[in-house]
Amino acid sequence: MTRAGRVVNGLALAAVLASSSAVVYADNQDVIDYRQHIMKTLGEQAASIGMILQQKAPADNFATHVKIIAVTAATAKKAFEPKVLGGDAKPDVWNNWADFSKKMDNFVAATDDLAKAAASGGLAAAQPKVQGAMQCKGCHDTYRVPKK
Amino acid sequence: MTRAGRVVNGLALAAVLASSSAVVYADNQDVIDYRQHIMKTLGEQAASIGMILQQKAPADNFATHVKIIAVTAATAKKAFEPKVLGGDAKPDVWNNWADFSKKMDNFVAATDDLAKAAASGGLAAAQPKVQGAMQCKGCHDTYRVPKK
Numbered sequence: 001m002t003r004a005g006r007v008v009n010g011l012a013l014a015a016v017l018a019s020s021s022a023v024v025y026a027d028n029q030d031v032i033d034y035r036q037h038i039m040k041t042l043g044e045q046a047a048s049i050g051m052i053l054q055q056k057a058p059a060d061n062f063a064t065h066v067k068i069i070a071v072t073a074a075t076a077k078k079a080f081e082p083k084v085l086g087g088d089a090k091p092d093v094w095n096n097w098a099d100f101s102k103k104m105d106n107f108v109a110a111t112d113d114l115a116k117a118a119a120s121g122g123l124a125a126a127q128p129k130v131q132g133a134m135q136c137k138g139c140h141d142t143y144r145v146p147k148k
Numbered sequence: 149m150t151r152a153g154r155v156v157n158g159l160a161l162a163a164v165l166a167s168s169s170a171v172v173y174a175d176n177q178d179v180i181d182y183r184q185h186i187m188k189t190l191g192e193q194a195a196s197i198g199m200i201l202q203q204k205a206p207a208d209n210f211a212t213h214v215k216i217i218a219v220t221a222a223t224a225k226k227a228f229e230p231k232v233l234g235g236d237a238k239p240d241v242w243n244n245w246a247d248f249s250k251k252m253d254n255f256v257a258a259t260d261d262l263a264k265a266a267a268s269g270g271l272a273a274a275q276p277k278v279q280g281a282m283q284c285k286g287c288h289d290t291y292r293v294p295k296k
Contacts, residue, residue, distance in 0.1 A: 030205065033195075033204075034204070034205040037192040038192070040192045041189050041196075044185040044188045044189040044192070045185070047185050048182060048186065048189075048223075051185070056181075056182070057227075060226060064219060064220075064222060064223050065223065068216055068220055068223075071212060071215055072212075074212060075213065078209060079209075
């Protein structure tokens with residue numbers, strides 16, 4: 001769809017939905033863009049945590065970064081709910097939704113537990129939980145199109 | 149510095165600092181990488197909020213996104229404290245540190261206020277505060293190297 005087409009489509013849809021409380025998506029590219037903003041946030045924050053664990057960044061922010069991961073994780077499943085293929089998502093996200101959804105729920109629960117450990121006990125308490133909570137690769141290997 | 153040089157430098161610095169509680173940075177590129185992870189997180193979350201305000205993404209996550217912005221904002225100043233030129237930061241970040249630092253503090257306070265409004269009153273209560281809290285452009289125009 002052209003940019004102009006997207007804008008028109010967005011306005012039309014917005015008009016249709018203006019009086020409802022339904023979830024509003026302007027078009028498929030918006031669905032993809034939105035979930036990519038969330039996944040990129042997780043990527044940037046995971047990288048920050050990785051740098052701290054490698055002593056390449058100050059540990060002072062560790063508990064905050066894991067909190068951001070936990071809070072962001074809770075927004076991710078909703079972003080994948082619309083079945084819109086494209087971006088870096090494999091079709092298996094929706095073909096195997098029960099498994100994908102369960103993995104997302106586990107990620108939310110595990111990062112929440114990690115954030116609580118970091119908030120109460122700092123890096124020392126949380127570090128042993130990081131690998132278990134941040135199973136990025138396992139899920140990406142199954143559900144993300146490999147990076148070129 | 150070569151990649152190998154960076155690793156060696158990192159190990160040497162880590163060894164020097166292993167017995168101290170000082171902030172550990174492996175090298176200048178790490179300092180730049182770390183602050184970019186944080187600023188990119190803010191960018192992705194600001195984009196998410198923008199999409200919601202344009203009704204291109206579901207409003208359900210609005211309060212969560214502004215919370216992520218607020219929590220992330222609180223990590224940003226520390227990431228700029230080491231005076232390491234490069235990346236997208238203009239030298240004025242450190243030449244005018246008092247102003248930059250004050251703008252960062254204002255950003256933290258305003259996004260915290262925004263997050264509280266969103267948590268208690270949702271999108272309707274928070275929306276009028278978004279523009280005042282998210283003064284991204286004002287600060288970027290002064291302190292960020294323009295995008296090519």
